[in-house]
Amino acid sequence: MRRAGTLAGIVLAVALTAAGCGGRATTHHKPGTSHQEATGGSGTLLAATDETGHRLREVPAEGAPAVRVEARPDSEGGWNIHLTVERFRFTPESVGGAAIPGRGHARLLADGKETGRIYGPWHHVPPGARSVTVRLHADDHTVWAVAGKPVEATVPLASAAGTGAATPPAPTAVPTTPASGRSVEITVTGKSVQPPPSRVELKKGEQVTLRVTADRSDTLHVHGYDRELPLTPGEPGTLTFTADRTGLFEVETHGSGLLLTQLVVR
Numbered sequence: 057m058r059r060a061g062t063l064a065g066i067v068l069a070v071a072l073t074a075a076g077c078g079g080r081a082t083t084h085h086k087p088g089t090s091h092q093e094a095t096g097g098s099g100t101l102l103a104a105t106d107e108t109g110h111r112l113r114e115v116p117a118e119g120a121p122a123v124r125v126e127a128r129p130d131s132e133g134g135w136n137i138h139l140t141v142e143r144f145r146f147t148p149e150s151v152g153g154a155a156i157p158g159r160g161h162a163r164l165l166a167d168g169k170e171t172g173r174i175y176g177p178w179h180h181v182p183p184g185a186r187s188v189t190v191r192l193h194a195d196d197h198t199v200w201a202v203a204g205k206p207v208e209a210t211v212p213l214a215s216a217a218g219t220g221a222a223t224p225p226a227p228t229a230v231p232t233t234p235a236s237g238r239s240v241e242i243t244v245t246g247k248s249v250q251p252p253p254s255r256v257e258l259k260k261g262e263q264v265t266l267r268v269t270a271d272r273s274d275t276l277h278v279h280g281y282d283r284e285l286p287l288t289p290g291e292p293g294t295l296t297f298t299a300d301r302t303g304l305f306e307v308e309t310h311g312s313g314l315l316l317t318q319l320v321v322r
Contacts, residue, residue, distance in 0.1 A: 112201035155194035237263030
């Protein structure tokens, strides 16, 4: 009976120890260590910091998160900033927790000064800034970094002199019509795609222009090339790029999940 009581006491002690950890296991760290030091297993925590004082968390280039930024003028002033992230997802519910690869939030810097956090693909910037930088952070507020540099993207903004109104530069994702190359025009109405999806044959190195008009807000995506373009209802969207990779690449809409066409590059 005494042995059984001793075993029961051990089991109870183990249960109390496990319960005493509290919260998520990913946020627990040893006494005398900072939260950032405790989560150093997700990449390598560097001594270096960015200009806002956040330490860098180094990860290998292969599989590292990435971000692209596009600025679109807002009709009531300022800019609407669109983020396209790869190998990364926003986790506002985990802010303050441990650093987990491919998760976290972004921070916006206007003219080099941090102005706020971003927890999704869209953010509004008031008039006046000349450039914005979007930087990816882990949940523990460290900065994801590759080769000692933060994972970030910067887009310049132009201000109309004397008016304070925003005048955008030509977006890199919407260039002018090329003098040569292939052009594909597609119209999306509801679930209908016209002309019906087919294959477009291209030679490696050939320039291709996709002109897509949709009846609802969506995002055009070219798989394999990781090119995206926001679509505004009723307004033709144009995406031009060089087909410098061989293979079969699908072009689709993210929101509605429609296949628009297939690019065959030989």
